[in-house]
Amino acid sequence: MRLLGQEDKETLAMALDHSGQRATPQRETVFGVLLDQRDHPTADEVYARTKSRMPTISMATVYNCLETLxxxxxxxxxxxxxxxxRYCPNLAPHxxxxxxxxxxxxxxxxxxGMMKDLAxxxxxxxxxxxxxxxxxGHLAKEKTK
Amino acid sequence: MRLLGQEDKETLAMALDHSGQRATPQRETVFGVLLDQRDHPTADEVYARTKSRMPTISMATVYNCLETLxxxxxxxxxxxxxxxxRYCPNLAPHxxxxxxxxxxxxxxxxxxGMMKDLAxxxxxxxxxxxxxxxxxGHLAKEKTK
DNA sequence: ATTTGACTTAGAATTATTCTAATTCAGTAT
DNA sequence: ATACTGAATTAGAATAATTCTAAGTCAAAT
Structure with missing residues (x-):
């Protein structure tokens, strides 16, 4: 596990501030969980992963943090x-x-160009x-990642 | 309200038979409801509409029929x-x-061509x-239908 | 120090959907 | 015609993701 870098923390703080909300340890931790493993976890999975870093967090808070993010x-x-x-911190169009x-x-x-064409x-x-x-559909072979 | 035409009945019977299932009055009625008003109704809405044609039908049967269809x-x-x-009888790619x-x-x-490009x-x-x-998004003006 | 409002929390409530178990039904074999 | 068989229908219970509630905590600002 990797903690939230200074850069990510800034990004988070700014984005939250911009929408009139505060940075909190819970929100930072949940955001860190999402950045750490970008496999589109469900709220349950985010809860489990966050709990291992911050054992006192509750499911309700995870839902609240995700909604805030x-x-x-x-x-x-x-x-x-x-x-x-599922939750995804990939902001690029995809x-x-x-x-x-x-x-x-x-x-x-x-x-x-494809996005343009779609429009x-x-x-x-x-x-x-x-x-x-x-x-x-299906993956051709086995995708190891 | 319009009852299921002979042509639609045939289509339904064939499709059901092809997947090893039987045509029943309930299935025909639910299918008719979907063909009649193509506004992507939810199971609840299908239930309400079907009940007005076949008052004894149950919610469980509506779910079963939809699943069958x-x-x-x-x-x-x-x-x-x-x-x-929501449920949609439009089979054309859209x-x-x-x-x-x-x-x-x-x-x-x-x-x-667009579908091809997407692939x-x-x-x-x-x-x-x-x-x-x-x-x-939003509709430019008001869509009356 | 106190107030204020945002944030967190545990647990209850909600709600679309699925499951269960009993009944009905249609078609087939007797 | 009558009995069997498996599929279909049904009412109601169960499930599960999410939201809500109400109480408690915290941080910043007066």
Whole structure:
């Protein structure tokens, strides 16, 4: 485990301040958990990982912290097929791949131009502020990571 | 309200048979409800609409019928942001637009070529059998329908 | 020092969905 | 026609992720 670096702490503090919220040890720890292992953990998983660093934290607080991080814009929720919500600190535009065998979720980089093209399929009466792209299928071989 | 036409009944019977299941009045009625008003109803809404045509049907049966229809391939589930699952009998490849104001979901036709292009962003180790594309935002004016 | 309001916490409540166990039904074999 | 078989339906209980509630804690500002 790696603690939150000074740089990440600054980022967090600024983003929270910008949305009228405070940095707290719990929020820093949860954010650190997300940055540390970018495997799209569920709230349960975040709770378990956070608890090992901060044993007194409660599930409710984990939910609160995650919500705070999302509202500050540093973390995105990833919802796939009514499964428990997953959390993702990858702010670059990207798609997701959901493996039917393992249930794991992988980030898929999306080229700049593709996002532009996607916007074009929308008829004029719609104006979208977010696009979500999820692939589902299988991994060719075994992905070790 | 419009009853299930002979053609739709055939389609349903064939699809069910193909997946080793039987056509029943409940399944026909639920399917009719979905074809009748293609506004992506939730199970609750399907239940209410179906009950007005077949007052004795139960919620469990509605869930069972929806599951059956999905497994037969005639209906697709549409999941958006952990909201209750919606049901959609539109089999053509299409995207969805989720209005932040009303919560309504609209079908957005996607040109053939776009789907092809989307597949290309997937690195070789992934093989996708389904793609989900959801836009979220606002409608320019008021959409009356 | 005291107040204020934000934050954390444990546990209860909510809610969409699934499960269970009993009943009904349709088709087939007797 | 009648009995069997497995599928389908049903009411209600159970599940599980998330949200809510109400009480307690803390940090900053007066």
């Amino acid at each position: 999302v509202s500050s814009g540093l973390v995105k929720q990833v919802n796939i097929e009514r499964e428990p919500t 798609a997701h791949f959901h493996c039917r065998d393992t249930g794991r979720v992988y980030d898929v980089p999306v080229p700049e 074009k399929v929308l008829p004029g009466e719609y104006s979208a502020d977010s696009v979500e792209l999820v692939f589902r | 999905v497994s037969s391939g005639l209906v697709k589930q549409v999941n958006i942001e952990r909201e209750p699952t 995207a969805h637009f989720h209005c932040r104001d009303t919560g309504r979901v609209y079908d957005v036709p996607v040109p053939e 290309k962003v997937l690195p070789g180790e992934y093989s996708a059998d389904s793609v989900e594309l959801v836009f979220r």
